[in-house]
Amino acid sequence: MFDQSKAHDVFDRIKKHSTADDVEVLIVGGRNALTRFANNTITQNVAEENYEISVRTVVDGRTARATTNKFDDESLRRVVQASERLAKVQDADPDLLPIVTVAEATGGNAPAAIPSRHFARTVAVGPQERASGVESMVAVAHKHGHTSAGVYAVSEHVEALLNSRGVSAWHTQSHAEVSVTMLARDSSGWQKSNSPDVDQIDPARLAEVAAEKASSSAGPKEIPPGKYTVIFEPSAVQDIVGFMFWDFSGLSLLDQRSFLTDRVGKKLFGDNISVYDDVYHPLQSGAPFDGEGVRRARVELIRNGVVRNLVYSRGSAARMCKTELAAQAGDVRATGHGFPLPNEMGEAPLNIVFAGDGAAKSVDQMVAETERGILVTRLWYIREVDPYEKIVTGMTRDGTFLVENGKVRNGLLNFRFNQSLPEMLSNVEAMGEPVRASGEESFDMVVPAMKVRDFNFTEVTKF
């Protein structure tokens, strides 16, 4: 595994090769192992180790990046030269800021450290232990007469950023993830969990819940599409709402490609919706610095349905301050959310935490209080249909149930939805306790289960 002293050694060698005004090095990589199973059999089992050195040089107000995974001196010399060559052929960019200083990187953005996200136990999990985890899930499948498929994955990740103005940022963390699908004759169920600490994940328990969903959704019935009260489990909430947070970016507003254009400071969602970006939250994940090494701030994005703030890289904040938009863009400052430069995306909040509304209800309670509605386990293939109304489409999957008179009645054929997200988050009738949720369509978040009225299902499929 890469360590800090090796990172500094690489940086020192790169500096020697550079003739640029400034140089910044990003080192990203780690070890990943993943065991995949299907039909109650391990079908794919992989491991890799790889580290990339990404060099950004700045020459007279111009910048470019070159990347390699080769660490020998000749390769380092070539990657520096490639970066400088690409930078030098450009016109100078008057908006390009100098490489960040130590004071800029650490100033202003309060909390000093995140909770440890590196667990030796997780890193030590090998192929035999992963196989044992899979065996426990397959055993559950056998018990219920189902067929199982899923993954058991562990990884160790390192991220380092060093620059010629003295910034030296380092983050390492572990990650474990298990997901499982149980297949019955005409139904299925799914569960997924992840954590930096493998001991927080119980594969057999996940398999039991997935198996129960597959059993109880057997013989799915068809009901017509239309507007329904829908109870979304946290993974489904995360997968659908994730499509709007890319727009909580200063550059997205400057580009007029954000659905928040002309809407910051306005009430777009229900009173019960408050959202932060907070890398320091105990259930969150990731490095406490951004692609330039700037420390991340905790940013209030939505308070009681009103869009309060966006996140900014240094460059986006500086550009925003020069425009008339700044007056309506909340608190404009570099928040430590920038992507590595140069890039076209600017920045994004990737540590979303829903605040909850203080009256958390379990999914069971939401079901018990629902006269007629639909319980959704998982959503799939979500894509944006309209960028300003923020209409997204997608399908339900692996456990869709009819709720009647406070009880889960039976499984349903899967639906397609076309739904405006601001409208959805204006119609939230109840929420659960925010939990770390994991899906497949969006980045991990801390989100609650939600009960939403008038959710727009437009079609029903044939299974």
Place this chain on the structure above:
Amino acid sequence: MEHIAEWALNAARMRGASYAEARLVDDRNRALATKNGKIGSASDSESMGVGVRVIAAGGWGFAATEDLTQRGIELCASHAVEIAKASARVKEQELRLVAEPPALVTWSSRYEVDPFTTSVEENLDLLLRVDAELRSVSGITLAETNMNFRRYEQWFWNSEGSRIHQTRITSGAGYAAYSFAGSEIQKRSYPNSFGGQWQNKGYELVRELNLLENARRIAEECVALHSAPQCPQGRTAVILDSSQLGLQIHESVGHPIELDRVLGMEANFAGTSFLTLEKLNALRYGSELVNVVADATEAHGPGLGTFAYDDEGVQAQCVPIITRGLFTGYLSSRDTAEKIGRTRSGGHMRAENWNRVPIVRMTNVSILPGEKPLSLQQLISDTDDGILMQTNRSWSIDDKRYNFQFGCEIGWEIKAGKLGRMLKNPSYSGITTEFWNSMDAICGPEEWVLWGTPNCGKGQPQQVMGTGHGASPARFRNVRIGSAYSGS
């Protein structure tokens, strides 16, 4: 490079592998982009490493490393065997591979101009001129352009004696114009969304695309969309341009024919397929006009799914998928082919890079053009009432690949054989087999384009792969349109 193979294959054999293969990849990329008159990104990247896949004790194992020393390679191969033995602990099905004769081959995709020899100044100058032309149209609020090159060189060796050296040069270029006004964001892309057109070609592709010549039209269409009426809701005839039809093939033919999905191996993530085994040679997939092939051979064209051998050493082939509307073929690997009683894989195993295991992927899954010449203009003239839809904007399909919905950037009303009003936010939806059975016309070879889709995601850990899709514009009857905007 031969010594690396020997280290890997010998170490795997010594640890107990009954089959082993090693893939060494040297990958080089360049990405250039502009945004509103400035350089959006300029980056070079290279990556080199080796992936070792083995069978031991009847289980699969794969390990990959960037450490190309003898010790690094041997550790990697040993790790792969250790993983394979752990895999063998959990199995209900035996692992067997269909035979493939060993190959000794060196192959390179065809190109006229190595894009890495062109000047970056020239590349950026073209992009900036396109960018300026887009923004010269009043109402354009954002212009983005991109140009991408890749040189992907791979050495494949396996314990059965194959020694395959392949090099692919890929180029891609395109742009998009955006307009924000009122409460709408509209977008037009050229020559396709997903960053434009991508093929296994050199810089000549960029020159063939006539990027600058089309920029003003695209920007004007983008702005005009704001004052266009909304695409209505209902049912009508739909003509899809060839790029949108290419994506329709990708989602509703290419993915469901993947045997790993059919056999349940993707059930947890990418999903399964409605194309269960009894449907082979029995299902009426489409009308008599629908002929689809999965063709990785060079004769099919410079698609992103063109190669000489796949990533488990199987020769490129043309596999009939739909023949006069009848479902006739799957995409396979050596182990999935064996599971359905085939004697040879169709050659569809591909890995994103050296550090990913090959999985079943599309090659060039293309609909063949109509046998007789038929231009798009003639097809429109033959249509009394309908909508022409161009350039994908959104795409979604369920996990069995049955219920789909697509949105396009622009639509045009067709009345009495003539193009009428522009329509904004056009969308259509349907059920896969019903849709393909409703196809009643397809344009001829003169309208056929082999599109590149560079961003197909599949697998865990996820792998991004380029696929090719040839298509001519085609007409579908009684299609449900406009439901994406209903109720919102």
